[in-house]
Amino acid sequence: MTLTIIILYLCLVVAIGSLSHRLFRGTGEDYFLASRSLGSFLLLMSLFGTNMTAFAILGASGEAYHEGIGVFGLMASSSALIIPLVFFFIGTRVWALGKRLGLLTQVQYFRQRWGSDALGLALFIILIALLIPYLLIGVSGGGITLHQITKGQVPEWVGGLLVCSVVMIYVCYGGLRGTAWANAFQTVVFVTLGGTAFFFILQQHGGLLAAMKAVSASNPDLLIRGDHIKPLKLLTYTCIPLSVGMFPHMFMHWLTARRAETFRVPLKLYPIFIAAVWVPSVTLGVIGRLDFPDLHGPAANSILVRLIDLHAPEVLAGLLAAGVFAAVMSSLDSQVLSIGTMFTQDIVRHYGFREQMSERHQILYGRFFVCAVLVVTYVLSLTTDRSIFKLGVWSFTGFAALFPLVVAALFWRRSTKYGAAASLATVVCLWTYFFQLGWATPGHTVGGAGIMPVAVILAGSTLAMIIGSLLTRPPDESVIRRFFPQP
Amino acid sequence: MNKSVSRGLLYCILLLLYLFHNDLWLWYDARLVAGLPVGFVYHILFCFAAATMLTLLVTYAWPEHLAVDEDDEEAP
Numbered sequence: 385m386t387l388t389i390i391i392l393y394l395c396l397v398v399a400i401g402s403l404s405h406r407l408f409r410g411t412g413e414d415y416f417l418a419s420r421s422l423g424s425f426l427l428l429m430s431l432f433g434t435n436m437t438a439f440a441i442l443g444a445s446g447e448a449y450h451e452g453i454g455v456f457g458l459m460a461s462s463s464a465l466i467i468p469l470v471f472f473f474i475g476t477r478v479w480a481l482g483k484r485l486g487l488l489t490q491v492q493y494f495r496q497r498w499g500s501d502a503l504g505l506a507l508f509i510i511l512i513a514l515l516i517p518y519l520l521i522g523v524s525g526g527g528i529t530l531h532q533i534t535k536g537q538v539p540e541w542v543g544g545l546l547v548c549s550v551v552m553i554y555v556c557y558g559g560l561r562g563t564a565w566a567n568a569f570q571t572v573v574f575v576t577l578g579g580t581a582f583f584f585i586l587q588q589h590g591g592l593l594a595a596m597k598a599v600s601a602s603n604p605d606l607l608i609r610g611d612h613i614k615p616l617k618l619l620t621y622t623c624i625p626l627s628v629g630m631f632p633h634m635f636m637h638w639l640t641a642r643r644a645e646t647f648r649v650p651l652k653l654y655p656i657f658i659a660a661v662w663v664p665s666v667t668l669g670v671i672g673r674l675d676f677p678d679l680h681g682p683a684a685n686s687i688l689v690r691l692i693d694l695h696a697p698e699v700l701a702g703l704l705a706a707g708v709f710a711a712v713m714s715s716l717d718s719q720v721l722s723i724g725t726m727f728t729q730d731i732v733r734h735y736g737f738r739e740q741m742s743e744r745h746q747i748l749y750g751r752f753f754v755c756a757v758l759v760v761t762y763v764l765s766l767t768t769d770r771s772i773f774k775l776g777v778w779s780f781t782g783f784a785a786l787f788p789l790v791v792a793a794l795f796w797r798r799s800t801k802y803g804a805a806a807s808l809a810t811v812v813c814l815w816t817y818f819f820q821l822g823w824a825t826p827g828h829t830v831g832g833a834g835i836m837p838v839a840v841i842l843a844g845s846t847l848a849m850i851i852g853s854l855l856t857r858p859p860d861e862s863v864i865r866r867f868f869p870q871p
Numbered sequence: 872m873n874k875s876v877s878r879g880l881l882y883c884i885l886l887l888l889y890l891f892h893n894d895l896w897l898w899y900d901a902r903l904v905a906g907l908p909v910g911f912v913y914h915i916l917f918c919f920a921a922a923t924m925l926t927l928l929v930t931y932a933w934p935e936h937l938a939v940d941e942d943d944e945e946a947p
Contacts, residue, residue, distance in 0.1 A: 453911040461914035462892060465921040469885075472928055480937040592906035600901065607901045607908040619893055644937040652926045659918035667907070 386533055389702030390709065393573075394550045397713065400569050401554025401562035408559070412746030415559035416488055416725045422564055422640045428650035429568035430637050432657050433714035435467065435628060437518070441574070441665055441711040442525050443776055446685035448669025452606030454613040455669070458621050460662035464655035466625035471654070474629050475638040476647050477794050481867065482639040489722075490635040491730040497793045497867055498801035498859070501734075506808055507789075508730050511632050514782040515719055516764065519757075521776050522716035523547055523765040526709060532689035533705040541766055547709065548762045551717045555724075556751045560640060563717045570710035575660055577707030580700070581692055582664035585671070588695040595671050602677075606670050614834025623838045627783035629790050633715075633722040720761075724753035778819055785811045785841035788849045796853070797864050803853030810848040814841040878932045881924075888924055892917060 413419055422430070437443075448455040478493070487493050490511070495504030523544040530543030554562045589595035599606055609618070628634050641647060665688070672679075672687035675694055679687060692704045728749040733741040741749075788807055792799035818837035822828040829835055897910040904912045 453908050456911055457892070457894070457914040457917075461917040461921070464918040465888065465892065465924070468921070468925045472925065476934055476937050593903065596903055596906055596908070600903070604901060607903075607910075609898050609910060615893065615895055615898070622889070622892065644934070648929050648933075651929050652922060655918045655921040655925065659915055663915060666911070 385698045386702035390706050393706035397566050398550055398553050401558045401566040404558040404562040404565045407561060411743045415747045415750055418561040418564060418640050420640055421642055423642055424646050424649035426564045426568055427641050427646050428653060429571045430564045431650055433567035433571035434633055434637060434718040436661055436711055437521055437715040441708055442685045442688060444665045445669030445688040448666040449672050449684040449687045451612040452670060454609035456662055456666045458613060458618060460658055462622040463625040464658040466622055467628050468651045468654040470629045471647060472651055474790055476644050478638050479641050480644060489726050489729045490632050491726060498804050500801040503801050503804055514779050518779040519719055519761045520765050520768055522712045523761055525712045528686050529689050529705055529708045532686050533693055533701060544762055544765050547713055548758045551713055552755055552758050555717050555721050555754050563721055567714045570714040574707045574710040577704050578661055578664050581704045585668060585691050585695045598674055599670055603673050616834035617829060620836040620839035623784050623842050624780050626787040627780040630783045630786040632726060633718040636722045720754055720757050723757045724750050727753040781838040782815050784838050785815060785845050788846040792849050797868055798853055798858055800853045800856045800859055802856040803849045806852030807845040807849040810844045811841060814844050881927055881932050885924060888920060
């Protein structure tokens with residue numbers, strides 16, 4: 385029964401994504417950016433659905449299982465402020481530039497802004513490398529969900545294969561519009577079903593107060609930050625949500641807005657949506673200790689699915705599992721499409737066709753790369769470590785550390801390609817250094833004081849950008865006029 | 872109040888809100904409020920404060936100069 389519901393759900397997602405093809409205009413801009421025509425509702429749903437991954441749904445509840453309620457302040461409430469602020473200050477400006485200059489990708493923007501092919505290529509490689517672990521989060525999340533919810537009858541590799549296949553069909557067929565439609569549907573599904581799971585499981589524990597009192601008796605340390613989270617960690621963790629400023633898939637979604645005003649509603653509602661998803665996720669992670677007291681390490685990432693399996697009747701369990709699938713796929717689709725777009729526009733079109741590429745070829749290559757990226761991701765997911773949370777934080781750290789690039793490009797006329805290159809090189813060196821330390825010692829903080837490595841890398845890349853730019857020749861006046869037109 | 876003053880004021884409130892994210896005074900407080908630990912409730916309320924802040928920014932500090940006329944667009 386559970387499996388039937390999930391398969392029906394997946395068919396529905398494919399149908400919705402494919403239905404959008406009726407509006408397809410046959411151009412590259414339409415395939416990759418839905419002709420920059422999305423309204424507020426679709427923009428909100430696709431921005432939110434894209435950003436809420438298996439990391440939020442599975443990883444956060446797993447982390448709350450170990451660390452307690454402090455996880456909410458660490459990741460959710462900081463994101464509720466920082467992410468919409470990035471949309472407000474960066475997203476709206478990127479949209480305006482993209483519309484005026486006809487930009488399709490992030491790399492295009494940076495390459496033109498600083499007039500350097502080499503810089504664009506380096507950035508392309510770094511962005512792809514950082515996105516791969518993020519993609520793996522989605523595919524692994526799908527596998528874990530199906531494996532748990534079917535009590536081990538369906539192996540994890542089948543779940544991952546299902547997720548990849550469904551995403552491949554509707555992204556290839558519907559492009560960005562199909563992705564946005566499917567995202568909107570899936571965001572409604574996972575928010576609604578997440579809320580349902582929350583109330584149902586709480587009811588089984590005698591209500592919220594009774595459940596929390598039981599946790600207080602058995603694991604009182606989960607109800608406070610205490611020694612789980614150091615104050616400096618809470619402070620410096622606010623750097624992590626800056627990663628949205630450099631995600632290629634968020635950049636792509638910003639460009640799809642119909643006009644600047646389209647951002648107004650998503651900006652106001654985004655913090656509420658964050659709370660709506662993370663409150664159930666963190667609460668259930670903490671309560672999970674009552675039913676499953678002995679999960680170690682990454683095994684806790686499946687706590688939500690275990691709770692659903694234990695408490696919900698079969699039909700509801702199937703629906704709730706579909707909700708987790710929804711969260712997983714609504715991120716994976718945009719990430720895959722953004723990589724496909726980058727390969728097509730930044731490599732094939734720029735180097736292979738010298739920007740002279742027919743609309744038909746752009747779409748063809750876009751579809752090919754979407755398929756190729758999904759195949760590679762799936763194969764990698766079969767062989768890599770499954771610690772979803774661990775993978776996610778390092779991916780986010782890298783993107784957040786690149787944030788000074790977009791700030792300098794948009795707001796600092798004096799910034800130069802050498803400053804940007806110095807900033808990139810600093811990120812690569814420091815990220816590699818801290819990654820080695822963090823991978824060997826999970827939870828590693830700088831000097832053991834709670835300072836997240838992202839804060840140090842961010843400071844280093846900012847400094848490199850400033851020094852590198854000030855020591856080199858200012859950019860040409862023509863470039864400044866193009867990117868900073870007088871109002 | 873002119874636009875730059877209201878914008879400046881909003882940015883000050885924004886900084887204050889960011890600082891209030893660090894609720895050190897609730898670090899070891901396990902009291903339950905409305906069925907949830909007080910530190911958790913604080914951060915849920917913080918999300919609503921963030922939504923209010925964004926509403927104020929959108930209303931009073933919107934970057935009007937970003938509107939793009941069709942004439943301004945360059946060929947890709």
